[in-house]
Amino acid sequence: MDKQYKTVDNSSMLLYTVYNKGGMNLNIIISNSSMQPIYEQIVTQVKAKIMNGELKEQTMLPSVRTLAKEIKVSALTVKKAYDALDEEGFIVTVHGKGSFVTLANQGILLEEKKKEVEADFDMAIRKGRSCGMSDQELTELFQIVLED
Numbered sequence: 001m002d003k004q005y006k007t008v009d010n011s012s013m014l015l016y017t018v019y020n021k022g023g024m025n026l027n028i029i030i031s032n033s034s035m036q037p038i039y040e041q042i043v044t045q046v047k048a049k050i051m052n053g054e055l056k057e058q059t060m061l062p063s064v065r066t067l068a069k070e071i072k073v074s075a076l077t078v079k080k081a082y083d084a085l086d087e088e089g090f091i092v093t094v095h096g097k098g099s100f101v102t103l104a105n106q107g108i109l110l111e112e113k114k115k116e117v118e119a120d121f122d123m124a125i126r127k128g129r130s131c132g133m134s135d136q137e138l139t140e141l142f143q144i145v146l147e148d
Contacts, residue, residue: 046085
């Protein structure tokens with residue numbers, strides 16, 4: 001198995017390219033200085049790759065042990081990430097066979113994108129309120145942006 005490690009910035013973010021048996025490679029960026037737990041970083045990146053079509057349905061993911069070894073984290077961390085992806089319907093794990101992308105349900109994908117939009121709106125509202133904007137001003141700004 002080939003390995004590729006690249007320093008993404010000057011300190012604590014590393015890009016790991018994990019090559020799977022099927023020829024598919026999985027680029028994972030791990031930031032040890034991030035406030036986001038490592039398992040969530042894995043979940044976020046795998047979900048993004050599924051949603052943008054980089055990981056297609058039925059694509060086999062690296063095994064828990066392989067991914068853990070390659071990105072230098074505990075197997076329990078990767079297992080937790082895979083369990084979260086499985087619970088959310090992005091992958092299915094078949095014991096003895098592996099974990100596979102299973103986003104056949106486009107409703108899950110749409111709901112995930114709606115959650116992202118909602119989070120972006122929430123952040124924009126908090127940012128506006130932190131600089132003193134009223135609900136009326138935020139609503140007017142939203143209407144202006146919506147018209148463009």
